[in-house]
Amino acid sequence: MTQRTGPTPPPEEVKSCCAAAYSSDAATAILGGHYHPGGTALTRRLADRLALRAGERVLDVAAGPGTTAFLLADEYGASVDGVDLGAATVAKARASAEATGTCDSVRFHLGDAERLPFDDAGFDVLVCECAFCTFPDKATAAREFARVPRPGGRVGITDITLQPERLDGRLRGLTGWIACLADARPVDDYRELLADAGLHARVVERHDGALATMIDQIEARLRAFRIAHVDVGTALELTALARDAVARGDAGYVLLTADKPAP
Amino acid sequence: MDREEVFWEYTKSICPVCKVVVDAQVNIRSVDGRGKVYLRKRCRRHGEFEALVYGDARAYLDSARFNKPGTIPLAFQTEVAEGCPSDCGLCPEHKQHACLGIIEVNTACNLDCPICFADSGHQDDGYAITLEQCERMLDTYVAVESEPEVVMFSGGEPTIHRNILDFVDAARARPIRSVVLNTNGIRLAADRGFARALADRDVTVYLQFDGFDERTHRQIRGADLRERKRQALDACAEAGLTVMLAAAIERGLNDHEVGEIIRFGIGHPAVRGAVLQPVTHAGRHVEFDPLRRLTNSDVIELVADQLPDWFRASDFFPVPCCFPTCRSVTYVITDGEDVVPIPRLIDLDDYLDYVTNRVVPDPEIRGALEKLWSASAFPGTPATDAQLERAACGIDAPQVVRDLAEGAFMIVVQDFQDPYTLNVKQLMKCCVEEITPDGRLIPFCAYNSVGYREQVRQQMSGVPVADVVPNATPLRPLLRDSPYGSRISADAEDSEAPGNGGGDGRRRIAPDATNVGRRVR
Numbered sequence: 001m002t003q004r005t006g007p008t009p010p011p012e013e014v015k016s017c018c019a020a021a022y023s024s025d026a027a028t029a030i031l032g033g034h035y036h037p038g039g040t041a042l043t044r045r046l047a048d049r050l051a052l053r054a055g056e057r058v059l060d061v062a063a064g065p066g067t068t069a070f071l072l073a074d075e076y077g078a079s080v081d082g083v084d085l086g087a088a089t090v091a092k093a094r095a096s097a098e099a100t101g102t103c104d105s106v107r108f109h110l111g112d113a114e115r116l117p118f119d120d121a122g123f124d125v126l127v128c129e130c131a132f133c134t135f136p137d138k139a140t141a142a143r144e145f146a147r148v149p150r151p152g153g154r155v156g157i158t159d160i161t162l163q164p165e166r167l168d169g170r171l172r173g174l175t176g177w178i179a180c181l182a183d184a185r186p187v188d189d190y191r192e193l194l195a196d197a198g199l200h201a202r203v204v205e206r207h208d209g210a211l212a213t214m215i216d217q218i219e220a221r222l223r224a225f226r227i228a229h230v231d232v233g234t235a236l237e238l239t240a241l242a243r244d245a246v247a248r249g250d251a252g253y254v255l256l257t258a259d260k261p262a263p
Numbered sequence: 264m265d266r267e268e269v270f271w272e273y274t275k276s277i278c279p280v281c282k283v284v285v286d287a288q289v290n291i292r293s294v295d296g297r298g299k300v301y302l303r304k305r306c307r308r309h310g311e312f313e314a315l316v317y318g319d320a321r322a323y324l325d326s327a328r329f330n331k332p333g334t335i336p337l338a339f340q341t342e343v344a345e346g347c348p349s350d351c352g353l354c355p356e357h358k359q360h361a362c363l364g365i366i367e368v369n370t371a372c373n374l375d376c377p378i379c380f381a382d383s384g385h386q387d388d389g390y391a392i393t394l395e396q397c398e399r400m401l402d403t404y405v406a407v408e409s410e411p412e413v414v415m416f417s418g419g420e421p422t423i424h425r426n427i428l429d430f431v432d433a434a435r436a437r438p439i440r441s442v443v444l445n446t447n448g449i450r451l452a453a454d455r456g457f458a459r460a461l462a463d464r465d466v467t468v469y470l471q472f473d474g475f476d477e478r479t480h481r482q483i484r485g486a487d488l489r490e491r492k493r494q495a496l497d498a499c500a501e502a503g504l505t506v507m508l509a510a511a512i513e514r515g516l517n518d519h520e521v522g523e524i525i526r527f528g529i530g531h532p533a534v535r536g537a538v539l540q541p542v543t544h545a546g547r548h549v550e551f552d553p554l555r556r557l558t559n560s561d562v563i564e565l566v567a568d569q570l571p572d573w574f575r576a577s578d579f580f581p582v583p584c585c586f587p588t589c590r591s592v593t594y595v596i597t598d599g600e601d602v603v604p605i606p607r608l609i610d611l612d613d614y615l616d617y618v619t620n621r622v623v624p625d626p627e628i629r630g631a632l633e634k635l636w637s638a639s640a641f642p643g644t645p646a647t648d649a650q651l652e653r654a655a656c657g658i659d660a661p662q663v664v665r666d667l668a669e670g671a672f673m674i675v676v677q678d679f680q681d682p683y684t685l686n687v688k689q690l691m692k693c694c695v696e697e698i699t700p701d702g703r704l705i706p707f708c709a710y711n712s713v714g715y716r717e718q719v720r721q722q723m724s725g726v727p728v729a730d731v732v733p734n735a736t737p738l739r740p741l742l743r744d745s746p747y748g749s750r751i752s753a754d755a756e757d758s759e760a761p762g763n764g765g766g767d768g769r770r771r772i773a774p775d776a777t778n779v780g781r782r783v784r
């Protein structure tokens with residue numbers, strides 16, 4: 001397995017800072033409603049690849065403001081639990097559920113992907129979009145992903161892929177981490193992490209264009225802020241580096257599903 | 264053997280010579296390695312006609328997803344009798360209400376442009392509406408729309424009508440949101456008081472503006488108007504008027520200038536947008552090849568080619584309220600140096616409801632940015648002011664939205680249909696209507712192509728007006744000059760059709776020659 005190179009921030013700091021950053025209004029402003037490449041279109045594709053059916057119980061790990069949870073409940077008739085480490089994010093998601101009267105089908109919980117606050121085998125499906133790459137202890141998170149679905153359940157992940165040794169040093173700091181890049185791995189690493197936890201890969205699809213589009217969108221939003229005289233610091237240089245990495249094929253986006261073996 | 268084209272759909276159009284309604288087909292052919300969209304039709308008397316309608320087949324097919332449901336107007340003015348496009352309008356079959364109502368106040372003009380779909384000029388046998396007629400037309404519009412979005416005064420040259428300010432006042436006295444004046448700018452350049460009078464009435468100016476080369480001016484306008492345009496724009500800036508640049512683009516004449524027109528507009532304090540219109544081959548125009556005419560996708564590609572640092576073709580998207588192949592648009596936010604197209608900021612599909620045919624970019628930009636930057640990220644949840652007010656990381660969302668919306672710039676690409684390209688599918692969902700003195704609302708492209716413009720002029724002036732025929736290369740042998748510089752059929756049977764000049768001046772519009780309702784014998 002590829003090892004991360006260079007200095008890394010301490011895990012707890014990464015996790016809490018990441019959660020806080022994503023719950024800030026600045027993140028909302030820059031990322032809009034979609035916190036992952038591919039937007040709702042890729043979420044639907046993931047649900048379709050998982051053959052999600054009405055009435056199934058879904059856990060959305062790192063659910064953010066709940067866009068995916070609401071979509072799966074609304075369009076697929078799933079019963080969804082979302083878990084996120086950001087208290088403000090969870091509060092916001094709960095408020096949306098209340099405002100839209102969807103509390104019956106969608107619930108939000110505060111919790112850590114590496115210690116999911118749920119019993120074993122309570123879900124049919126687990127999804128995690130563009131967040132696995134940010135978890136410092138991926139092996140533990142993968143074991144949690146294997147623990148909470150029922151035997152015969154399915155796991156679906158979309159995430160950044162990266163050749164870490166080719167990552168520009170400037171993308172490796174905390175900002176890069178939060179932007180999902182710094183601890184992303186090659187596709188094979190993700191497969192192996194899941195396999196080691198007992199989950200067998202079924203579908204692996206590349207969606208690198210979705211990442212390029214999202215970087216474009218973030219860059220456009222930063223330029224919009226700059227036009228409105230908001231100081232965006234070095235963020236535009238980071239987006240340029242990220243775009244180069246995608247163009248070179250060093251960074252990309254993958255959709256991956258895996259099965260938990262039936263007994 | 265395989266056919267060289269893919270048959271896409273069947274529709275109706277008109278014969279560009281005698282204007283009878285004929286069956287038509289839309290086909291996709293590969294030309295120079297690219298799929299292009301053509302409309303083909305046949306008249307029993309005048310043979311076959313074909314025109315390019317979209318230069319990029321993929322974009323044409325993609326645009327279908329932008330076709331949103333229309334809204335029913337409060338009233339219809341005509342009945343369904345002959346079928347589209349002979350029943351305008353609006354007849355109960357029409358699929359959309361009017362986003363924009365046009366009132367042509369006169370046929371006279373202080374120019375005689377070689378390119379003018381209105382066939383206007385220094386003519387004394389046309390007509391001018393009275394204040395009373397204008398008020399009736401406005402009342403018709405209000406009755407149909409309740410609170411109309413936009414009324415546009417046009418002509419002819421509306422600024423030479425002595426009642427033009429009275430007309431604006433009459434519009435302002437009614438619940439109409441925006442008033443637009445379409446002008447060549449000659450009066451604005453000479454009469455500072457006029458710019459102020461328009462500013463006092465909060466009028467948006469659509470300024471005819473086709474480019475910067477002397478040749479462009481001479482060939483499209485018949486005169487070098489560069490200095491006048493500059494003076495007109497200065498007057499508008501000084502008076503605080505909002506201006507949209509309206510450019511008629513003809514292949515080989517000024518298609519190299521679209522980028523400069525946009526760059527100039529973005530840099531000019533009075534200008535908030537540019538409307539790029541491939542020359543409509545209705546009325547008066549220079550000779551053209553219908554198979555090589557400019558279409559929306561061609562103009563969009565010209566913009567992307569000429570301003571590669573700012574635009575790519577994907578920054579433009581079809582306007583969903585009319586038929587999506589009629590009009591494409593983009594909005595940008597800019598500080599004069601950097602230019603960011605809004606479609607790059609957002610997932611367009613989430614925001615289409617905000618896009619209608621507006622006059623200035625503000626409402627859309629505000630709507631889209633507020634939705635994007637409202638604290639709630641769940642679509643459909645109304646963001647409260649408190650949420651909006653909460654500022655984090657030094658970002659004051661409402662202020663940012665205000666600043667950005669203020670500097671927003673709109674680019675519209677609009678290919679009006681002509682007697683060659685007319686497709687009733689587009690017409691039936693048209694949202695740009697001519698308001699006629701006799702109280703009809705006629706889709707603009709039907710007005711220009713099908714014979715309504717000639718009908719109304721004849722009715723209003725009492726002078727017979729023959730149906731205008733496009734000055735297309737393949738039709739030239741069939742044509743002769745009209746008194747106004749346009750071309751008409753050389754065959755008296757077409758140009759003096761039954762009803763011409765007779766009776767109440769109303770005549771039969773576009774009689775049916777399709778095979779609908781006929782049985783095989």
Ligand SMILES: C[S@@+](CC[C@H](N)C(=O)[O-])C[C@H]1O[C@@H](n2cnc3c(N)ncnc32)[C@H](O)[C@@H]1O
Pocket residue numbers: 372378379380381417418419420421445446447448469470471472509510511512540541542543544545546547548
């Ligand atoms: C017919 S004019 C009437 C108002 C005014 N006289 C003027 O020229 O602005 C309206 C607008 O249509 C444009 N226009 C005229 N003929 C055109 C054509 N054949 N194709 C496209 N635009 C045209 C004019 O340049 C002008 O911007």
Ligand code: SF4
Pocket residue numbers: 346347348349350351352353354355356357358690691692706709
């Ligand atoms: S264009 Fe509209 S109003 Fe005119 S005939 Fe067709 S459906 Fe009726």
Ligand code: SF4
Pocket residue numbers: 372373374375376378379380381382383384418419420447471
């Ligand atoms: S295009 Fe406008 S300015 Fe030119 S002749 Fe026609 S009405 Fe007059």
Ligand code: SF4
Pocket residue numbers: 585586589590678679680689690692693694695706707708
């Ligand atoms: S005026 Fe012509 S181009 Fe515009 S919406 Fe109507 S039919 Fe389409």
Ligand SMILES: [Zn+2]
Pocket residue numbers: 278279280281282283306307308309310
């Ligand atoms: Zn004919």
